[in-house]
Amino acid sequence: MNEESVDRAVGFGERPLGLLLHRARLVPPQLIGPLIAEEMAGIGGRDVSILLQDYAQELLVPFPGRKLHVSRPQPMVDSPAGRAFLRGETVEVPQADGGVRTYVPLLDGNDTVGVMALTLDHVGDDDRRLLCRLGGLVAGLLVTRNAYTDEFFLARRREPMSVSAEIQWSLLPPLTMTVPQVAVAGILEPAYRVAGDSFDYALNDDILHMAVIDAMGHGLDAAAMATIAIGAYRHARRVSVSLAEKYTYMDDAISRQFGPDHFVTAQLMHLNIATGELELVNAGHPAPLLIRDGKVVRQLESATTLPVGFGGEEPRIGEHTLRQGDRVLCYTDGIIEEHVAGGELFGEERLIRCVDRLGELPSEGMRADLRRLSHTLKSERGGHTSDDATLFMIEWRGGAADHLAVAD
Template structure:
């Protein structure tokens, strides 16, 4: 019987294996999920299983500790097989000197990559690849689900102490990336372990992508508290109202009532029709987004002047823009351009645009990978310093029908 199971890689075997994993995982505490995954991989002939999770700075893939897991050194996101699998969302196979393969499978929760599953096999066929790919997707779902019940995964991802304000901000964030046929979005926060007042949020409702980038004044817990109220008010308004003007008014009322007249939040609020590329923008005291076309910044996406959230009262004026397929919209907070360099010069928007254009000459690796690289290059160009929150958020619009069922045809 055992030999038949080892040789059988049919759809029926795969269904039984994945079903068994689901049935057992429902009742297990979080710390036993990893050993269960290792057991299931062994049934397909895999060994030395590692679950690698991205650290908060998006520099390393760190191994999740656990019984029956292979725990090695962290692997860099840049220039490693695990990193390629993570950034591209594709399976990477590396031949081993002693024979066999080391496989790196992206852990995709929807379209967001939460980590990588690495394992070794002597041989692998197409049925094995199909089954392991499906297994990795199920593993990602299990990790995301169990993540809400334990601190184990948070602790594995930390590479240095985290401030209370950063704890709050990371708990507010949506998934760092989303990809559907019509568009990609991705965001990144710096400094990862000390961020306080910056945040972003998005949601796809029918054929409208709702997105917001905010920067609460101040530092530390005061800024984190204000950002929490701003994001909470934005989400509530998004789920009740339709227009950007109502969202702005609701956020403005929440900030002014809670914190008084001397506190404010700058914000960008956007609607993008994912079928037509029509974009509506309210810019409330924030640096204007950059429009990137064919790898180069072509202009700022200007909008009529609107007071920061908390200082408002008048209805904001909404600016409309038309995106072309392949266009990217880059939003950023003032911590990117207001960092002081040696000699007290500000980094400035001109240097930001120059970095975007230089990187745009290289082949794109996808929005998430490109944004991560841009963030790290900008930090290096600023002398490795991030004295204020510095957030980047990018949208790439590709267009096409919004009927998601068409993807299944």
């Protein structure tokens, strides 16, 4: 490598990236914050903060640590940190002293882990490229350390969490996933007391596998059923059986473990991300809503199958074809069966009206749009969530992604 190419590599940030990656290998979780702060100081950054999303998706809370700047939690709405988190884009705010407060989304693949905030004297294009790469590396460090420490969990928790909720959060995949052809996002309420609701997904080749479940009951019994149901679903998915057979695997697991008086409602789906063809099994769930151009156009109907655990016959598969840009909204009955003022049920019509009304606003991306819908629905219900209430949304974008694997 000649001197010119070395200078170019250093100019694009390989040196600080390499140092951070090298030093992080042996650093214990409690020293990740100081290490990040020190490496950011090496590129001229000061007042470094690591902000993590709280479980209710209302605040970005500072991760405490030596050398880190720990300020007040930042609201998810109407704050620079919130915009960076929800949109996955760096936000720059000029300061009175001439510096620039920069909020960098911490993207692990396509899931936003948090936000890194730091102040620089000035920000140019090379700085932006470097910060983007550093943000990805910091996100990876947080995700890997999170697997064997409670530090990040404790920072994100804003109120006591039930044992059942602990179990459910440990089951979940990332709350969002975005690739060029498809995006998904999910949200659980009440975040600190959820028990029987859960969702799961995996993108295997061109097929997006999805499941949304609601185990009967409350507390640990519901959490235990949800755990078995999700475990059976993942096992079936990984032995490459059909959509109908996934239902059978789950049905058998729940009936054997809990007997005939227990059940789990579920929606199981396959989406071909190349063609938009969607297959659906509805086992006792409300039918998903098809959203096109911001408006609900219809329910995605399919022959209803008995809930998981009741030993139903082989389910009939509902087949639908999506258009590019279509969204599919799945929800559990806690969304529509909450009683509102006067004792009447919230109902599906109110849900559809909320979706349509919010669809008139500019989209801020899947994560932000679903979060806005969830919080709007909660407000419309008078702030009440007496039962688990889950939303899960898919957006099919189509197209191809093979070009991303080809070097420029």
